[in-house]
Amino acid sequence: MVLALILIPAVIGAGAFFVRNDPLRRVLLVATAVTHAGLTVACWVWRPGAAAGGWLALDAAGLLFLSITSALFLVTTAYAVPYLRREHDHVTRDAVEGFLFSNAPEATFTGCLLLFLAAMTLVTVSQHVGLLWVAVEATTLASAPLIYFHRHHRSLEAVWKYLLICSVGIALALLGNFFLAVAAGPTPLVFSELVARSGQLNVPWLKAAFLLVLVGYGTKMGLAPLHTWLPDAHSESPSVISALLSGALLNCAFLGIIRTQQVCAAAGLGDFSRTLLVGFGLVSMAVAAVFIVGQTDFKRMLAYSSIEHMGILALGVGLGGAGVFGAMLHAVNHSLTKAMLFLVAGNILGAYGTKSTADVRGVLRVLPVSGVLWVAGLLAITGSPPFGLFLSEFTILKAALDAGRTGVAVTYLALLAVIFIGMATIMLRMAQGVSVRVEPRRESWTAIVPPAVLATVVLMLGVYLPGRLTQLLQETARLLGHP
Amino acid sequence: MTLDTILILVVLTNLRLLGASRIGASVRTVAVQGILLGLLALLAHHGEPSVSVWLVAVGGAVLKGVVFPWLLLRALRSADVEREVEPFVGPIASLLAGVAALGVSLWLAQRLPLPDGAHSSVLVAVALFSILVGLFLIVARKKAISQVLGFLVMENGIYTFGVALVRESPLLVELGVMLDVFVAVFVMGIALFHISREFDHIDTHELTTLKD
Amino acid sequence: MQATSLIQPVLALVLSPLMFGVINRTKAWFAGRRGPPVLQAYYDLSKLLRKGAVYSRTTTWVFRAGPIVGLAAVLVATVLVPLGGEPAPLAFTGDLILLACVLGLMRFFTVTAALDTGSSFEGMGASREVTFSALAEPALLLGLAAMARLTGSLSLSGMSTAMALETWRQAGPVLALVTAALMVVLLAENARLPVDDPNTHLELTMIHEVMALDHCGPDLAFILYGAALKLWVLAALLVGLMLPVRTGNAWLDIGAGLGAMFAVAVAVGVVESSMARLRLLRVPQLLVGAGALAALALILTLK
Numbered sequence: 001m002v003l004a005l006i007l008i009p010a011v012i013g014a015g016a017f018f019v020r021n022d023p024l025r026r027v028l029l030v031a032t033a034v035t036h037a038g039l040t041v042a043c044w045v046w047r048p049g050a051a052a053g054g055w056l057a058l059d060a061a062g063l064l065f066l067s068i069t070s071a072l073f074l075v076t077t078a079y080a081v082p083y084l085r086r087e088h089d090h091v092t093r094d095a096v097e098g099f100l101f102s103n104a105p106e107a108t109f110t111g112c113l114l115l116f117l118a119a120m121t122l123v124t125v126s127q128h129v130g131l132l133w134v135a136v137e138a139t140t141l142a143s144a145p146l147i148y149f150h151r152h153h154r155s156l157e158a159v160w161k162y163l164l165i166c167s168v169g170i171a172l173a174l175l176g177n178f179f180l181a182v183a184a185g186p187t188p189l190v191f192s193e194l195v196a197r198s199g200q201l202n203v204p205w206l207k208a209a210f211l212l213v214l215v216g217y218g219t220k221m222g223l224a225p226l227h228t229w230l231p232d233a234h235s236e237s238p239s240v241i242s243a244l245l246s247g248a249l250l251n252c253a254f255l256g257i258i259r260t261q262q263v264c265a266a267a268g269l270g271d272f273s274r275t276l277l278v279g280f281g282l283v284s285m286a287v288a289a290v291f292i293v294g295q296t297d298f299k300r301m302l303a304y305s306s307i308e309h310m311g312i313l314a315l316g317v318g319l320g321g322a323g324v325f326g327a328m329l330h331a332v333n334h335s336l337t338k339a340m341l342f343l344v345a346g347n348i349l350g351a352y353g354t355k356s357t358a359d360v361r362g363v364l365r366v367l368p369v370s371g372v373l374w375v376a377g378l379l380a381i382t383g384s385p386p387f388g389l390f391l392s393e394f395t396i397l398k399a400a401l402d403a404g405r406t407g408v409a410v411t412y413l414a415l416l417a418v419i420f421i422g423m424a425t426i427m428l429r430m431a432q433g434v435s436v437r438v439e440p441r442r443e444s445w446t447a448i449v450p451p452a453v454l455a456t457v458v459l460m461l462g463v464y465l466p467g468r469l470t471q472l473l474q475e476t477a478r479l480l481g482h483p
Numbered sequence: 484m485t486l487d488t489i490l491i492l493v494v495l496t497n498l499r500l501l502g503a504s505r506i507g508a509s510v511r512t513v514a515v516q517g518i519l520l521g522l523l524a525l526l527a528h529h530g531e532p533s534v535s536v537w538l539v540a541v542g543g544a545v546l547k548g549v550v551f552p553w554l555l556l557r558a559l560r561s562a563d564v565e566r567e568v569e570p571f572v573g574p575i576a577s578l579l580a581g582v583a584a585l586g587v588s589l590w591l592a593q594r595l596p597l598p599d600g601a602h603s604s605v606l607v608a609v610a611l612f613s614i615l616v617g618l619f620l621i622v623a624r625k626k627a628i629s630q631v632l633g634f635l636v637m638e639n640g641i642y643t644f645g646v647a648l649v650r651e652s653p654l655l656v657e658l659g660v661m662l663d664v665f666v667a668v669f670v671m672g673i674a675l676f677h678i679s680r681e682f683d684h685i686d687t688h689e690l691t692t693l694k695d
Numbered sequence: 696m697q698a699t700s701l702i703q704p705v706l707a708l709v710l711s712p713l714m715f716g717v718i719n720r721t722k723a724w725f726a727g728r729r730g731p732p733v734l735q736a737y738y739d740l741s742k743l744l745r746k747g748a749v750y751s752r753t754t755t756w757v758f759r760a761g762p763i764v765g766l767a768a769v770l771v772a773t774v775l776v777p778l779g780g781e782p783a784p785l786a787f788t789g790d791l792i793l794l795a796c797v798l799g800l801m802r803f804f805t806v807t808a809a810l811d812t813g814s815s816f817e818g819m820g821a822s823r824e825v826t827f828s829a830l831a832e833p834a835l836l837l838g839l840a841a842m843a844r845l846t847g848s849l850s851l852s853g854m855s856t857a858m859a860l861e862t863w864r865q866a867g868p869v870l871a872l873v874t875a876a877l878m879v880v881l882l883a884e885n886a887r888l889p890v891d892d893p894n895t896h897l898e899l900t901m902i903h904e905v906m907a908l909d910h911c912g913p914d915l916a917f918i919l920y921g922a923a924l925k926l927w928v929l930a931a932l933l934v935g936l937m938l939p940v941r942t943g944n945a946w947l948d949i950g951a952g953l954g955a956m957f958a959v960a961v962a963v964g965v966v967e968s969s970m971a972r973l974r975l976l977r978v979p980q981l982l983v984g985a986g987a988l989a990a991l992a993l994i995l996t997l998k
Contacts, residue, residue, distance in 0.1 A: 130656030137663040141670050148674075153681045157690040160674055164630055167667055168621065168637065174660065175614070175641045181649045204596060232693040291695055300695070491868040494991060502984055504977075575983045582990045589998055605998075 001048040002056050005039050005066070006121050008032060013114025017107050022088065025110050026081045032114055033077040036121070040070040044468065054190055055128040060475035064328060065255050066124040068335045069248040073117050075450045079343050080240045082446040084109070094152060096355070101152040108145055116142040116244070123252040129177050129189040132256055133170070136220060139249055140166045147237040147245075158232035165229040166220050173216025173256070179209035180260070191259050198266035206264060210273050213260045214280070220253035222310045223280045224287035231291070234303035235355070239346025242299065246306040246342060247335035254310065254331070258317055262480050270320070277318030278408060284311025285415040293422035297355045298348070301426055302341055305381055308419055309334045315412065316396040317480065319403055325477040326395030332469075333388035333461060334381075340454035341377040344370050347447050348430075352438050357426050362435035369448045371431050373455055378427040380458050382420040388461030486526045490609045493519050493643075494585065497616045500636065501577040505566050506559065506628055510552050513632050513639075517547020520639055524646050527606060535654040543642075543661055551635065551668050558672040559628060562679030569686065572623040581616060588612040597648070606647035613640025627678055627685040631671045638664055699781040699945040703931075706953065707773040711927040712736035712920070714960045721964025736923065740916050748912035753813045761808025762910060762917035768801040769924040775851060776931045779952025780941050782852035791839045791851050795832065798884070798928075801921065802828055809906035820905030823975070827890065827902070830982035831883045837989035838873040838880070842936055844996040845869060855935040863939060872992035874937050879985035881929045881963070883978075885922070888967040890978055930959040 012032050019025045043058055043066070050057035058066065084106055091102050103109075119142050122135035140163070148159045181189060183205035187197045194201070219226040234242045257277075264273040288308035295301040309330070316327025347370040352360050364371035380387035383394075393416070400409040461469075496516040503509045521544025528536055570577065585608075592608035617637025621630045642660075679685050716733035723730025732738075750758065775794050777783040806824055809817035843849050845866055846857035863870055883890045886903035893904065907918045934955040942948060973981060 128653075128656070130653065130659065134656065134659035134663055137667070141663070141666045144670055144674070148677070151677075154692050156674070156677055156681050157693055160627065160678060160687065160690065161693075163667075163671055163674060164621070164634065167634055167671075168618075171634070171637055171641055174638075175644060178641065178645045178649055181645075231695070236693070295695070488868055491872075491991075491995070495988075498984070498987055498991070502980060502987075504980075574980045578980075578983050578987045582987050582994075585991065586994060589994060593998075 001039060001043065002051045002058060002125050005036065005125065006118050008035055009114045009121065010118035013111050013118060016111040016114055019107065022106055025107065026084060029110050029114065030077055030081060033074045036117065037070045037074045040067055055131055056125045057127045058125055060472055060479050061255060062124045064472055064476050065251050066121060068251060068332055069120050069124065072244060072247045072335060072339050075454060076240050076243050076339065079447065079450040082444065083240060099152065101150060104145065104149050104151060109149055112142050112145045116146065120248055120252050123255060127190050127192060129180060133174055133177055136217065136253060136256055137170050139252060140170060140220065143245065143249065146241045147233050149238050149241065155236040158236040161229045162233040169216045169219025169226060173213050176209045176212030176216055179205050179212060183209055191263065194263045195266040198263065201267045203267060203269065206267055207269060207272060210260055210264050210269065214257055214276055217253045217256040218280060221250050221257065222307045223314060224284040224307060227284065227287065227307050230307055231300045231303040234306065235297055235299035239342050239349065243339040243342035247339040250306060250310055251331055251335060254313055258480050261317065274318045274320055277314045281311040281315030281318055282408065282411055284308065284314065289415045289418040289422065292419055295426060296357055298357050298360065298426065298430065299345055299355050301423065302338065302345060305423065306338055312393065312396065319396065319399045321399055322402065323396050323399030324480050325473055326392050326399060328473045328476050329395065330389065330392035333392050333458060336454045336458050337377060337380045337389060340373065340451040341381060343451040344373045344377060347443065351441060357430060360430045361433040363431045366435050366438050366440045367443055369443055373451050374427060375431050376455050378423060382423055383416060386459065386462040388458045391462055489519055489523050489526065490605055493609055494612060497613060497636065498578060498581050500620065501581040501616060502574045504568055504574060506568055507566060509568060509629065509632055510555050513635050514548045514552040516639055517551065518544045520547065520642060523643065527646050539654065539657045546661060546665055554668055554672045555628060555631065558675045562676055562685065568629055569625040570623060571625060577623065580619060584615040585612050588615060606643060610640050610644035610647055613643060625686045625688045627675050627687050630687060631668065635668065699949060700784045702949065703778045703783060704773045707924060707927050711923040712740060714926050715923060717957055717960040718964040721961050722968050725968035740920060743916035743919065744913055746912040748914055751812060751909060754811050758808050758811040761804045762914040762921065764804040765801040766917045766921045768797045769921050769928065772797045772928045773924055776928050777852045777855040777935045778931050779949040780855055781945055781949060782856060786850050786852035788849045794851065795836060805906055812909045816905055817908060820902050823902045824906065827883055827978060827982060830979050830986065831880045834876045834982060834986040834989045835880045837986060837993050838876045841869060841873050841989060841992040841996050844993065858936060858939045859941055860939045869992045869995050870937065872988045874933065876985045876989035877933050879981060881933060882966065883982060884929060885926045887963055889970045889973045892972050930956050933959060
């Protein structure tokens with residue numbers, strides 16, 4: 001079953017490059033998304049065993065992140081197919097600079113999208129250190145052509161930065177993997193084995209390994225100060241891709257970090273690794289706060305918000321105990337919310353033709369449903385009840401206070417407040433008012449149902465956590481929060 | 484004896500890269516470095532090299548020595564770019580920085596608590612040196628192709644590190660890493676081509692539209 | 696002092712102009728010409744010594760002193776450098792510093808004599824000469840330092856006698872790097888291609904040639920002879936440190952050393968025939984590259 005999860009999207013993705021018929025390709029895309037989601041649901045019911053000699057296995061953390069990825073992919077595919085149909089063979093005029101540009105061939109888009117799904121799935125199921133690395137690098141390479149869907153110089157610049165910075169970061173993570181191999185000695189480089197035999201690991205090498213892996217995968221995850229590629233890549237790519245990047249890919253990179261942290265904690269380096277995580281987490285939140293206030297591009301604002309939430313994730317895991325549970329819940333909530341926000345942003349961009357926050361006014365009037373979702377998204381992403389993020393952020397806050405780290409808690413709250421002010425100013429100003437340039441229009445239901453579904457789920461998670469989900473989250477927390 | 488010679492040749496290729504003024508020469512130097520590393524992997528192997536080690540070493544040498552330069556030079560040719568390396572830091576300063584980096588790497592390698600005997604420290608020093616040179620090239624060169632070459636040199640350094648310290652790496656992982664680097668260079672080559680077509684140059688210093 | 700030591704300066708004095716002849720013959724052979732006679736330099740020297748000298752009114756005693764002091768300095772150098780594994784007549788700890796100083800003295804007086812003429816041509820040549828020598832000096836000293844570290848002796852003669860074939864087997868890469876660095880220094884200091892073109896007096900290419908432009912008669916003879924001795928000294932340095940032929944018979948060793956000297960002359964001729972002169976921008980890069988090689992050799996001996 002695990003192999004099917006990876007191979008189906010991989011094979012169909014490779015084949016999609018050669019399918020000439022556009023409708024057939026779109027059908028294949030939807031079919032793969034549905035099959036993948038179905039298989040994931042099946043994994044919830046019957047937990048599959050290990051494959052490939054223990055290298056591929058679905059533990060609790062893997063299942064959690066796989067579910068997020070699969071669900072997000074399904075919803076974004078529902079949004080993407082009509083989007084592709086609209087953008088097909090389109091020559092668009094760029095809103096910012098006024099030149100004409102075309103899009104990449106749809107076959108490239110679909111093929112890379114499916115390969116991207118396969119790579120992310122591989123990250124979640126991989127239990128071997130080296131295989132995890134290969135999968136993370138594969139996600140970078142599969143997503144680069146996706147960012148360059150709109151063929152113009154800004155997206156090209158974003159792609160180049162993305163490729164180079166992430167590849168260098170991941171190369172450093174490879175060096176970290178080698179350090180880990182030295183620390184492990186004869187122990188096979190499978191995470192469960194490393195945790196089990198943690199007493200035999202060479203501690204100084206493990207320390208250096210964790211540092212390199214944190215920096216390396218942290219680049220991919222968007223932790224400041226390694227985040228410089230993120231605002232460009234997430235703002236220049238099409239909204240569907242931004243949703244997937246923010247919602248699924250950053251989580252996969254985080255998975256790499258927390259698995260290594262698990263090994264460190266088992267070997268007695270828990271304090272060292274947790275301190276680093278808390279540090280990076282707070283710095284990310286601070287950088288995001290600084291750049292969100294007064295941001296002029298709403299997609300960039302959403303990208304910085306992703307950086308902030310990745311910081312919160314790192315902070316949660318760094319605090320330990322209940323903080324890990326909070327972080328895992330936060331991963332679920334944030335992915336769904338951010339994906340929804342990016343899809344709505346895509347609607348706004350499509351209607352207004354501009355990404356500038358100064359030029360967009362009156363979304364509530366022009367696009368009623370999207371406007372409501374936009375305001376709801378603001379409340380959700382900044383952590384207001386009754387949305388799910390409130391619960392997860394509150395759990396992390398409680399963990400900080402319980403651990404006696406009032407300084408961290410105060411900084412955390414202060415930064416959240418600053419970000420709330422920044423985002424609220426921008427997003428509310430965009431939603432309210434009257435638009436002079438753009439007429440109110442009917443929204444196609446394919447553009448509003450996917451984000452609406454996501455918003456509903458986030459709302460529901462704020463009020464009621466399904467038992468199965470709580471169980472999985474607790475299992476993950478237990479797995480990772482090993483003291 | 485021959486292992487030492489190969490290591491010194493690798494160091495010389497790195498110094499050559501730092502002082503090079505033409506892109507074609509840089510690409511060819513990286514190719515030579517790739518082949519040298521394949522030889523290194525064979526020579527440094529503890530004990531009798533098995534078939535898988537042979538496969539990885541020869542495959543890696545062919546990939547880095549033949550395929551990558553071909554890909555990069557093809558991207559450059561169709562891009563019709565000027566042949567000069569345009570550095571932020573000139574060749575003389577780069578060379579001096581390289582010699583300093585070599586000193587630092589040797590010093591660091593002696594300080595690291597290595598699990599193996601004396602031989603590893605030279606390998607580790609050369610590995611660290613290649614990583615530092617790769618990072619330097621990425622930062623101190625303007626043209627996108629030089630950044631790709633810097634990335635390759637950095638990967639070479641990390642690979643040398645793996646050869647020095649990791650006793651036995653699973654074949655699948657080695658192949659996976661090679662495949663990843665191959666696809667990375669492939670995608671970067673395509674990006675290079677697009678950049679040259681879009682901007683009429685490949686000076687990444689000019690890519691400053693996106694900022695806050 | 697042994698006969699084998701005393702013969703070395705004598706050989707230098709007698710045979711050094713022959714080096715120019717060998718180089719020119721090699722270049723001519725490459726070009727498909729017959730070329731000037733091998734003894735041409737001797738004919739030039741005797742011709743120049745018989746001529747009178749004309750001195751410009753703008754020059755001072757420095758201009759007259761330049762060639763003389765230069766020749767004196769390089770004569771000191773000839774008694775310092777060993778040939779063929781036998782110690783030189785004058786050897787003491789740290790004499791390699793004296794060698795560098797003496798070559799520097801020669802260079803200083805040549806340059807000031809050139810500046811003394813007040814002509815911008817010579818001034819330009821002087822500035823280039825000083826720049827390139829400043830960059831070549833670290834290469835020379837670092838290379839010699841690496842050799843000192845390798846052989847454990849701070850005297851040129853000590854280094855030379857300590858060299859043997861085993862040294863090449865043990866530290867081959869280090870010696871190869873030092874050889875390459877010293878070869879570049881030799882080409883740079885002696886105004887050979889690819890650093891300077893000894894055939895032309897064009898503004899584009901000249902460095903050493905232009906500094907000798909205003910001298911004539913015996914002064915020019917001294918400069919020519921001094922240049923020949925400088926080439927001999929640097930080539931002897933290269934040979935003495937690199938060629939580990941130690942047959943046990945001192946005379947055979949010196950003979951082998953002589954043979955190697957002319958091999959070096961042929962090598963210089965080959966290099967000159969196969970390369971064009973480097974752009975002036977690239978010459979510092981070449982020299983710093985040689986310095987980097989020498990530094991690498993030193994680092995390798997330190998570990």
